[in-house]
Amino acid sequence: MLHRRDARMKLLALLAVLVAVATTQPFGLVTASGFAALLGAGLLISRLPVTGVLARAAVVLPFTVTFAGIAWLAGEAGRAFALIAKPYLSALAVLLVVATTPMPALLAAASSLGVPRMLVLVLQFLYRYLFVVAEQAQHMWVAAQCRGAALRTSHRAGRFRAASGTLAVLFARSYEKAEGIERSMLARCFDGRIRLLAPPRLGWRDLALLAFAAVAAWSWRWWVAS
Amino acid sequence: MHIPDGFLSTAVWATAGAVSVPSVAYLARKSHRALDDGQTPLMGVMGAFVFAAQMINFPVGIGTSGHLVGGALLAVTLGPAAASIVMTAILTVQALLFQDGGVLALGANVFNMAIAGVLAGYLPYRYWGGSSHRKAAIFSGGFLSVFVSACLAMGQLLLSGVPMPRPVTYVSLGLFAVSALIEGGITVAVAGALERLNPSWVRAPEEKPRVGLGLILVAAMLLVSLGALFASSLPDGLERLAENLGIAGRARNLFETPLADYQARFLATDWVRKAVAGLVGLGVVYAACMLIGRAVTRRAAVSRSG
Amino acid sequence: MSVLIQASDVRYRYDDGTLALDGVDFQLEEGETVALLGPNGSGKTTFVLHLTGLLQGSGEITVCGMPVRKENFAAIRAKVGMVFQDSDEQLFLPSVLEDAVFGPRNLGLPADQALAHARQALEQVGMAWAVAKAPYHLSAGEKRRVALAGVLAMSPQILVLDEPTTYLDPPTQRELIRLLKELPQAKILVTHDIAFAQALASRAVFFERGKVAALGAIDEIARRYDWRL
Numbered sequence: 001m002l003h004r005r006d007a008r009m010k011l012l013a014l015l016a017v018l019v020a021v022a023t024t025q026p027f028g029l030v031t032a033s034g035f036a037a038l039l040g041a042g043l044l045i046s047r048l049p050v051t052g053v054l055a056r057a058a059v060v061l062p063f064t065v066t067f068a069g070i071a072w073l074a075g076e077a078g079r080a081f082a083l084i085a086k087p088y089l090s091a092l093a094v095l096l097v098v099a100t101t102p103m104p105a106l107l108a109a110a111s112s113l114g115v116p117r118m119l120v121l122v123l124q125f126l127y128r129y130l131f132v133v134a135e136q137a138q139h140m141w142v143a144a145q146c147r148g149a150a151l152r153t154s155h156r157a158g159r160f161r162a163a164s165g166t167l168a169v170l171f172a173r174s175y176e177k178a179e180g181i182e183r184s185m186l187a188r189c190f191d192g193r194i195r196l197l198a199p200p201r202l203g204w205r206d207l208a209l210l211a212f213a214a215v216a217a218w219s220w221r222w223w224v225a226s
Numbered sequence: 227m228h229i230p231d232g233f234l235s236t237a238v239w240a241t242a243g244a245v246s247v248p249s250v251a252y253l254a255r256k257s258h259r260a261l262d263d264g265q266t267p268l269m270g271v272m273g274a275f276v277f278a279a280q281m282i283n284f285p286v287g288i289g290t291s292g293h294l295v296g297g298a299l300l301a302v303t304l305g306p307a308a309a310s311i312v313m314t315a316i317l318t319v320q321a322l323l324f325q326d327g328g329v330l331a332l333g334a335n336v337f338n339m340a341i342a343g344v345l346a347g348y349l350p351y352r353y354w355g356g357s358s359h360r361k362a363a364i365f366s367g368g369f370l371s372v373f374v375s376a377c378l379a380m381g382q383l384l385l386s387g388v389p390m391p392r393p394v395t396y397v398s399l400g401l402f403a404v405s406a407l408i409e410g411g412i413t414v415a416v417a418g419a420l421e422r423l424n425p426s427w428v429r430a431p432e433e434k435p436r437v438g439l440g441l442i443l444v445a446a447m448l449l450v451s452l453g454a455l456f457a458s459s460l461p462d463g464l465e466r467l468a469e470n471l472g473i474a475g476r477a478r479n480l481f482e483t484p485l486a487d488y489q490a491r492f493l494a495t496d497w498v499r500k501a502v503a504g505l506v507g508l509g510v511v512y513a514a515c516m517l518i519g520r521a522v523t524r525r526a527a528v529s530r531s532g
Numbered sequence: 533m534s535v536l537i538q539a540s541d542v543r544y545r546y547d548d549g550t551l552a553l554d555g556v557d558f559q560l561e562e563g564e565t566v567a568l569l570g571p572n573g574s575g576k577t578t579f580v581l582h583l584t585g586l587l588q589g590s591g592e593i594t595v596c597g598m599p600v601r602k603e604n605f606a607a608i609r610a611k612v613g614m615v616f617q618d619s620d621e622q623l624f625l626p627s628v629l630e631d632a633v634f635g636p637r638n639l640g641l642p643a644d645q646a647l648a649h650a651r652q653a654l655e656q657v658g659m660a661w662a663v664a665k666a667p668y669h670l671s672a673g674e675k676r677r678v679a680l681a682g683v684l685a686m687s688p689q690i691l692v693l694d695e696p697t698t699y700l701d702p703p704t705q706r707e708l709i710r711l712l713k714e715l716p717q718a719k720i721l722v723t724h725d726i727a728f729a730q731a732l733a734s735r736a737v738f739f740e741r742g743k744v745a746a747l748g749a750i751d752e753i754a755r756r757y758d759w760r761l
């Protein structure tokens with residue numbers, strides 16, 4: 001369901017929900033459960049693996065629990081709850097959109113919503129080569145570890161230098177890769193402008209998604225505030 | 227430090243966003259020098275490189291290890307404007323794909339790490355990267371990039387009212403300093419290894435060496451970020467200072483008089499005053515540092531010529 | 533027969549001082565297929581990069597009568613389609629279709645025509661089913677075929693393929709040979725695969741240390757240099 005909706009509308013809906021969550025003050029259990037219900041509904045219609053997504057969103061917890069703990073010790077229990085609930089629910093909302101939208105579609109949407117094209121292109125290249133370069137780093141690191149049985153026993157400065165050498169070589173490989181990409185662009189008559197495909201047309205379902213998310217989140221926000 | 231959503235008060239994330247968005251737009255245009263997209267593959271692949279580089283651990287002692295953050299290294303290899311864009315792209319991917327940092331908080335995170343962090347990482351290199359203190363310049367660039375962004379992030383949390391007792395602030399400062407030292411060390415080591423592979427990869431600094439000015443700017447940068455941190459932990463103190471100078475009152479008038487007719491009293495609420503006072507206070511601290519710095523360099527120049 | 537590519541005394545030195553080409557003479561005629569053979573690092577890739585001005589050394593190269601110079605780059609690159617050794621560098625856009633459209637769009641074709649060309653080329657290489665896929669989710673052989681489609685979509689007059697058979701399984705190699713045989717263009721094949729060269733090329737040029745060491749019939753050259761497994 002959520003997978004097929006337009007990425008632009010999903011991004012705008014995400015912003016509406018995030019801003020509603022961020023600006024609700026105070027953020028108690030009741031308030032939180034309203035937003036949780038909205039996101040839970042989204043999670044159900046998205047057909048994503050529920051426990052998987054809930055667990056994924058928990059990556060924010062180590063950071064938030066630390067600060068919440070401090071707040072709680074300082075005697076601000078309400079704030080401590082908000083410091084855990086708000087980041088968790090926000091992360092859930094982001095995951096709901098990101099997990100149902102391919103990154104390229106997300107970037108194209110960002111571009112048509114006014115993000116500078118240069119940043120969009122850099123993001124596009126970053127995402128495209130993220131795994132290529134990471135894989136290379138992995139191989140180099142494994143190779144270095146295999147060779148480094150001797151290094152491990154040697155002193156720290158030696159290993160520090162070995163790691164920086166590895167990074168320098170990885171940098172060199174990345175640099176060459178970028179040159180190769182530019183060369184292949186030029187070989188296909190690149191004239192200085194990458195033409196992105198036009199985004200697809202909006203349907204009423206896309207607009208309905210945005211309207212529903214925004215109205216639900218904001219009416220809840222106003223209702224708990226009053 | 228990547229701030230997640232839900233930590234910052236509306237005033238803080240909205241202000242940070244309002245600063246970051248036009249800055250990024252400006253930097254995107256500035257790094258788009260050649261007026262074409264031919265440079266974007268390099269920037270994108272370098273972003274991927276920084277991601278991958280974070281998988282490689284550097285031993286730093288007592289059984290722990292650190293990894294590269296990358297702001298200063300990007301600044302000395304790609305130049306500051308392009309480095310900021312690459313950092314922005316990295317932070318965006320981290321927020322979207324890895325839930326490392328929030329989406330609304332992206333404005334703040336971009337400001338701390340991609341704008342202030344990269345600038346702080348580049349400043350020392352710009353002024354003394356061409357001198358015999360080159361290594362020290364790269365080291366302090368790495369140090370500053372991490373230290374300044376961590377202090378700013380901490381300051382924003384304090385401004386947002388996240389409770390943090392004094393001792394916690396001090397301990398965090400110590401931790402920031404340690405990770406900043408590690409970043410400095412890694413940046414120097416990697417930049418050195420890069421220069422041995424291909425000297426043209428580390429750009430020549432744009433300015434002639436001016437060691438004194440560089441030192442002063444570094445000191446100013448440190449003072450400002452520490453000042454920001456402490457100012458935000460005592461917003462009242464800073465407000466009082468601003469009030470004594472008559473600034474806060476004027477700021478209040480500025481907001482109240484022209485807007486009062488439109489019932490826009492919310493603009494004159496507490497946080498706007500605090501934010502304005504805070505910003506003005508910061509400006510005062512910064513200007514003081516700059517003035518002192520200017521005076522010192524001038525005196526140094528005079529004594530050298532005299 | 534008319535001469536499509538004429539190169540004489542091409543020399544090139546990389547920034548680090550490696551003399552990669554040391555006086556290369558080469559000729560390609562219309563409709564013919566030539567195999568470039570030679571040991572690793574002998575300068576084959578460096579040479580083909582010169583044909584479209586992606587590297588520029590000394591010496592004279594003309595393509596379809598045009599000297600390879602900056603003012604002719606656009607025209608020459610529209611005529612010479614290059615498939616690179618590393619497909620990951622060639623497929624940089626987020627989806628297969630976008631990548632295949634990239635070339636035709638750069639030629640100035642309107643979006644719908646470019647799309648039609650791209651789809652047809654993907655059809656030709658048997659990758660039409662993958663239009664919406666992300667290139668990094670493709671297998672190495674599939675990447676190769678998509679990279680070829682991106683070039684075919686530009687309808688070039690000359691095809692240059694740098695080691696097209698690496699990563700391909702034997703049936704896919706057979707498929708590639710069949711496909712290339714059907715294509716009417718003149719071709720330069722850089723390859724280590726002598727069977728592949730024999731199946732497609734009418735003659736071979738043997739590179740060694742930046743020079744053309746020999747040229748002639750493939751069997752003859754393979755025998756002379758013992759160029760077999």
Ligand SMILES: Nc1ncnc2c1ncn2[C@@H]1O[C@H](COP(=O)(O)OP(=O)(O)OP(=O)(O)O)[C@@H](O)[C@H]1O
Nearest residue numbers: 546547548550552571572573574575576577578579
């Ligand atoms: N960017 C570069 N910088 C420096 N030297 C290079 C560069 N690229 C290639 N070389 C060197 O130039 C020589 C020719 O390389 P080239 O890639 O043309 O060989 P090749 O014949 O294509 O080899 P292979 O069969 O392995 O693909 C080699 O010695 C190589 O090390």
Ligand SMILES: [Mg+2]
Nearest residue numbers: 576577578617
């Ligand atoms: Mg080669």
